[in-house]
Amino acid sequence: MWALIILSPSKNTGVFVLLFCALSLSVYFLLPLFKKKLPITLILLAITYMYAFLFEEKLMPFFVLLILLYKLESAFYLSPLYFRSLLIGVNIILIIYLVVTVESASVLASLFILILLLFYAFWYLNTHYFNLIHQSQLYEQLIDEYRKVKRYAAKNEKAIRMEERTRIAREMHDSVGHKLTALSMQLEILLMNEKNDVLQSMKDIVNESLEETRKAVRALNMDDVEGISSVIQLIRKLESESHLRVHFTTKQGALSLTLSNQNSITLYRVLQESLTNAMKYGQSREVFVTLGTTPLGHLYFDIRNSYDHMKPFHEGFGLKNMKQRVEEAGGTLEIYQLDHTFIIEGSLP
Structure with missing residues (x-):
């Protein structure tokens, strides 16, 4: 053709x-x-x-x-x-x-100047564009290496922590536990020879101490983390595995609160679902997480991220399940959108 x-x-x-x-x-x-x-x-x-x-x-x-x-x-x-x-x-x-x-010298000179200007413009555009691409690739490589280092540091820290907890548990079991067991046996022998209320009271105290020591050893050998520390570990994990940037703020009294096992799990799941939704639907990779206390002494949490979609959000399975979980734990949860910001706030007793 x-x-x-x-x-x-x-x-x-x-x-x-x-x-x-x-x-x-x-x-x-x-x-x-x-x-x-x-x-x-x-x-x-x-x-x-x-x-x-x-x-x-x-x-x-x-x-x-x-x-x-x-x-x-x-x-x-x-x-x-x-x-x-x-x-x-x-x-x-x-x-x-x-x-x-072209026969006219003035026209030819003008065209030469135009060609020269376009030549430098195209040259600069190509050079600048590929420099930006090169810088972007270097930045992506740096971010990948940074995430790898953070993942390695998190795994290394966890391994060191577990090793230290195992060492402490072993020393407690081998030293304190054995000595309390020996003391309990000696008191038992004394009680067999002579019935004495003081010796029985001492034996009961030793047995209680031995049981508490065993519980402490079992707790040190457990890998589960509860409470606010689990939230911090979750944030660190998501930051190391994605481009998510979490601005984490704790107000006065939040770190000293004691949460039950159920409420610790509920708080963990709420943060996990909220940060996952922010990664999937948020316009930016920034999430603001705030933990505090209410006047009643309950734990208060607030999670915010940008949301610029034209259509308003609707409560899907994840949000409904999150709300139901918080209410079953005796807490409250509100989900709403305000000025291009998606907000999840609530409290747990």
Whole structure:
């Protein structure tokens, strides 16, 4: 089809010009589908130059704009080395054509200045664009390395903590536990020989101490973390595994509150669901989490993130389940949207 257009005796008619531009632009719009874009760009520029310079009697402004469009677009997908070579070659051909065809020295000088300005503009655009891409790639690599380091630090900290807890539990079991067991046996022997209320009271105290020691050892060997510390670990985990940035604030009295096992799990699940929703639906990666106390001494929590969707939110399964879980624990939960901000706030006894 291109050969028919170029070799047609009526190639300068409006119909053939439009047909040529349609074919040229169709290839241009299909350009993202090609892996190697340099050969396609060279073909487009070569055919456009051929039709505009060799087969047209005058340099048509439309073809000049078409050539500028191809050069501008190639600045965003050709590497600086290829683009600079292409830019120099295209401008050399254009300058040769102008020297041959333009007779007025003033017009030729003006065109030279324009070509020079466009040359530097395209050169700067390509260089600046690929510098930004390179910086973006370096930033992404840095963020990935940062997340890996945070994950490694979290795992290492957990391993060290568990190792220390195991060491303490072992020492308590081997020293305090054994000595209390030996003391209990000696008191039992004394009671077998002589019934005495004082000795029985001492034996009961020793047995209670031994049972408390066993509970402490079992607690140290457990890997579960409850209360506010579980929330902090959850935030650290999500920050290390995603781009989420959590601004965590604790007000006076929040860290000293004692939560039951049920309320600790409820608080953990509420924070987990809220931060997951922020990652899925939030406009930014920033979440603001605040923990405090109510006048009644209950734990108060407030989670906020940006929400700029045109449609108002609706309570799906996750939010409904979250609300039901808090109410079953004896707390309250409110979910609402205010000035492009999604807010979840509530309290737990």
